[in-house]
Amino acid sequence: MNDSKYFVIFIINLLIAIFFLYKITHFALKWADIYTKHGSYVVVPNLRYLTLSQSISILKKLGLKYDIDTSHYDPNLRNNQIISFSPEAGDHVKEGRHIYLKVNYKSQYNTTILPNIINKNKSIAIKLLHANQIPVKEIRYINDQTKDTVLKVFYKNKLIQSGYIFPTNQDGITLIIGKGYENNNLVVPNVIGMSLYAATSTLKEKLFRFINFYYDHPIIDPDKNAKVYRQKPSPGEIQDKNKSIELWLTSKELLDDLIEEKEIDKKIEEKEIDKKIEEKEIDKKTKTEKKEIIPTN
Structure with missing residues (x-):
């Protein structure tokens, strides 16, 4: 019984507290609304390219204040013309708000x-x-x-x-x-060993538009499977970009075999050259030793 009585008292006190809190909050909001003029605002006008005097006149009529910055000068604009302003045109601001004006200003000195x-x-x-x-x-x-x-x-x-x-x-x-480039002469890039697609893309990037290519035998899907094994003009030569570049193509497999054969031939040739150099050094050494022998009587 006592528990029920205390519970009822607690509920009554809670409701009274909520009521007073509501009244205090309502009064505070109403006071803030009156103090800050809530719901009363001014739309910032577009002042860009107006003169300073025109802008000040408009801002005063709207109940707005202003700050002026005259540290900028653009010779393409008139003197005392508004370059920019903040807040921007169309923004809602309180009455009495300061508007920052950046003015095109040229000093009295002849700069x-x-x-x-x-x-x-x-x-x-x-x-x-x-x-x-x-x-x-x-x-x-x-x-x-x-x-x-x-x-x-x-x-x-x-x-x-x-x-x-x-x-x-x-x-x-x-x-x-x-004055632009006076002639169309460009350096021919090296496309030997490239696929047909890569070679033509490289040449076009270098502004060569006319490309002729020849196959040494039929190739399926040449853009991927054909490779350049010869080109004319040669890499590094100067060529008019309006003249054609000639490409000779073979299959990827044949070119890889050809490259491998050339590498083998090159290694064999290098070995032969080393062998000849070694033989010359031995021969030279032998002759030197013979000269150093003193004949006996």
Whole structure:
């Protein structure tokens, strides 16, 4: 009986505690909602490429604050133009939030900065240079796959990169521009011993497109089973890529036998050469010993 009484009291106390906890939580959430203006937000506008004054005017109307960074300059953009901003356009932020503005800013001093012209077409690069009042002193052309493309920039015989700040009254820059390869002459790779598939793939990778091949006898599945035992031009020779490469093919088994025979012949030849050298050394030694013998009276 006493146990039942204590159990009922425990349940009543538990319910009272839950009720008070609910009220406290509800009050805290309501207070936080009022304090933080929950549900009240501002959508960040798109400020990119607007001027600084236009951006500040828009942010003030929306109740947003701003921080300005003027440590960047891009000669391709107008002065005081917004380069980027954070948070990004479309983000939801609280009223009074600071928006970070990166502004394109050129100081009052007459500094000239090299724009990004590397890997750009020659005509586009020169237009950018003229727009930034950077004179071109000399243009040099070198062999390169990229034709009429700016590869390097030199100022006073020193390589410079985009963003380089020129001193007052600069002398002018030198542009290194690719002129493409003047001829089609390429080195012929060695494909002897390769399968037909591997040989043609290697030649095509080296830009040789015209390949003629001849079989010394019928071969089943030549791409796999045929091997090159002769080629024309020979490996290492210079050949116009628009001229054909000649390949002679035989079966894998015959070529392996031929290689094995050549290796045996080579070993025999080496042994014969060693034997001849040894005989010459013995003969030489014998003659030397005869000369050293003193005749007796």
